[in-house]
Amino acid sequence: MARYHIETYGCTANRGESRVIEQALRDGGHHRAEGVGEADVAILNTCTVVEKTERNMLRRAEELERETADLIVTGCMALAQGEEFREAGIDARVLHWDDVPGAVLNGECPTPTPDSEPVLDGVVGILPIARGCMSDCSYCITKRATGRIDSPPIEENVAKARALVHAGAREIRVTGQDTGVYGWDAGERTLHELLDRICDIDGDFRVRVGMANPKGVHGIREELARVFAENEKLYNFLHVPVQSGSNDVLGDMRRQHQVREFVEVVETFDARLDHWTLSTDFIVGFPTETDEDHRKSLELFERVRPEKVNVTRFSKRPGTDAAKMKGLGGTLKKERSKEMVDLKMRLVGEAYEEMVGETREVLVVEPGTGDSVKCYDEAYRQVIVTDAEEHGIEPGEFHEVEITSAETVYCFGEPI
Incomplete structure (x- = not known):
């Protein structure tokens, strides 16, 4: 860590x-x-x-x-x-x-503390639905701290979500080390059922699903995409970290999925949802990554065109199997990282540019810089509204905005 x-x-x-x-x-x-x-x-x-x-x-x-x-x-x-x-x-x-x-997380899963409980921060409710994962990635140290997946029953998590809504949450962030394997410890795959139940709670709020590894999502991709398509309360946003476009590197990482499975998840959501955000992660410079492996990652990046991307240079974590491997030179990792970040900035920038001139309903989530507020549209794309006080806009409210301009990783909206 x-x-x-x-x-x-x-x-x-x-x-x-x-x-x-x-x-x-x-x-x-x-x-x-x-x-x-x-x-x-x-x-x-x-x-x-x-x-x-x-x-x-x-x-x-x-x-x-x-x-x-x-x-x-x-x-x-x-x-x-x-x-x-x-x-x-x-x-x-x-x-x-x-x-x-x-x-900073270096491709490792988030690690909730043992006593993780729902937290209300402003109008955002944080809902940890489980602890642990089913993976054994060769570069990740957090596995030793968390163990295998431990999923509380659906009813328990729904009750916690309901309490957050009653306390004033307008956005619920479903979190976990790997939300995609929720229920696996009971021999079931039930993330889609949990999300369906949360969306049935009375109230005007939105739900964002936290990181889910491709292997867990792949087996329920059809059910999960259906739940997203049927529930307006769910942000059309999915964080599925692929980490590499090379099956050889994925094998050395012990990532449990192959590139084909990741692509099939993306294709399933593309078929179900018109406007959605794919978020993914790439680790650049893993010890066994060749020039050809790096090229495959760039090609995959171009193919799926994620709208949110974490690009991380590999760094060794003590006690992990990957730390024992002979690493690549720092200069090479920097060059590959720069190439991927440049690609990221171009593709993500294009996605936000395409939104200019469109009208979106956004949820105001928190104050921004100066007299601005941060908002998110139905696909969890960030929209900044300036002069919030003049417009009478406050966190927790829904507003229709016209997208007037775009920066690389966010855009600006004018209230209608």
Whole structure:
């Protein structure tokens, strides 16, 4: 599990983003290092209010790059002027706030604590539905901490979801180390049944399904796609981490699925849903990954065109089988990572550009930077609405908006 160092500059909103990032990292079994020199990864949450601040951000990024093996830059300057870091020759991953936890997790599953209970954060309810997984990935250390899947009964999880709705939740995030294998410990595959029951709860809310490995989803893909198509309360969003486009590498990772199964999941959802978001993960530079394997990953990326992607450079975790393998050079991993990130930015940017001019119903989830709010449409695409106070818009409300412009990983909407 990774040790992280995080530094935050700027306004209260930035500090709030850092708290969200840290919570996700702690949920994933990671912990804060005593100092940057002890960290596996450093996270710089930047501000860009004035030119002097920008110079300070670049200088601090240069210092952190020298002190840590892996640097992630996020925040306002990263989003508005990410090219500044590249032009300064700083070797860092420039990411949106929402993408930071997935990048740090290194392809490992999130690790809820043993006493994980529903949490209401603003209008967002967090619902852990199970603990543990059915996988044995060669690079993942969290398996030792969590064990095999332990799924509470459907009725118990529905009761927790109902309590969240009654407490004011307008968005329920269904989480787990691998939601796709919910019920496997009882000899059943019941994620689709659980989601159906949650959507039957009275109230005006939305449900987002957390990470589900391809192997678990593949066996219930038809049932799951049907439930998504029939329930407006479900965000049309599925996070299915493929990790590689090469079956040889997937075998060395012990990922339990093959590329064909992942593609069949995507094709099933494509056939059922008109507007949906595929989220996936790729690990770049696994010790056995060849140039041909990397090419296959890029080709798969182009083929399925995910709208949300976590690209992670492989790093060894102590005590794992993959840590015993002879690793690839850092320069090669950086080159492959840059190639995939460039592809990601192009394809994801195109997906958001295609939304411009369309009308979407969005749920306002939380405050953004300044007087803006973060919203999500039915496919969990992020829509920013500015001048929220002027429009009388607050978290927890549904609004119709026209998409007026797009950035790479989000777009802007104007209330109708």
